[in-house]
Amino acid sequence: xxxxxxxxxxxxxxxxxxxxxxxxxxxxxxxxxxxxxxxxxxxxxxxxxxxxxxxxxxxxxxxxxxxxxxxxxxxxxxxxxxxxxxxxxxxxxxxxxxxxxxxxxxxxxxxxxxxxxxxxxxxxxxxxxxxxxxxxx
Amino acid sequence: xxxxxxxxxxxxxxxxxxxxxxxxxxxxxxxxxxxxxxxxxxxxxxxxxxxxxxxxxxxxxxxxx
Numbered sequence: 001x002x003x004x005x006x007x008x009x010x011x012x013x014x015x016x017x018x019x020x021x022x023x024x025x026x027x028x029x030x031x032x033x034x035x036x037x038x039x040x041x042x043x044x045x046x047x048x049x050x051x052x053x054x055x056x057x058x059x060x061x062x063x064x065x066x067x068x069x070x071x072x073x074x075x076x077x078x079x080x081x082x083x084x085x086x087x088x089x090x091x092x093x094x095x096x097x098x099x100x101x102x103x104x105x106x107x108x109x110x111x112x113x114x115x116x117x118x119x120x121x122x123x124x125x126x127x128x129x130x131x132x133x134x135x136x137x
Numbered sequence: 138x139x140x141x142x143x144x145x146x147x148x149x150x151x152x153x154x155x156x157x158x159x160x161x162x163x164x165x166x167x168x169x170x171x172x173x174x175x176x177x178x179x180x181x182x183x184x185x186x187x188x189x190x191x192x193x194x195x196x197x198x199x200x201x202x
Binding site: 078133 | 174175177
């Protein structure tokens, strides 16, 4: 018998999480650092599409990993905490991006690239998970 | 939902971790159920009942009744 903290579902989630973080860092670093340097030399927008799609697939991987965890996790309490954290994070991310978007349009504040939305979601989810756990203590 | 988990656990001299291991859930789950902050699903409630050799209504109390 294994606790959820050591369960196969949790281990798989943690492994996938680390791979996903590496992919995301790579996918974030490439467009920001490499595109301005590579693109003028190659002279093709196709390269930008290719690199940008890395970011897209990392985002898809993020959703799939969480989905697999929710399906395979046997501990219903941990699953509930995870779901509540995702919902809180979605809510806060929507609020912040809507707020920022309106200010961008009407108050002309600096542009926030869409590629920052997913990392923002991950940070909010980490914070939400701690708060949700406190609620059940 | 009120429950007698803490008493039943104490009668058997089980820690929250012991009960969690028997239920195949985390210790946090047992704590959340025990303090009434999280209501278990029907399958988990049946598992608890089987473990203690009691009926579900002998462990959990509907506060509205």
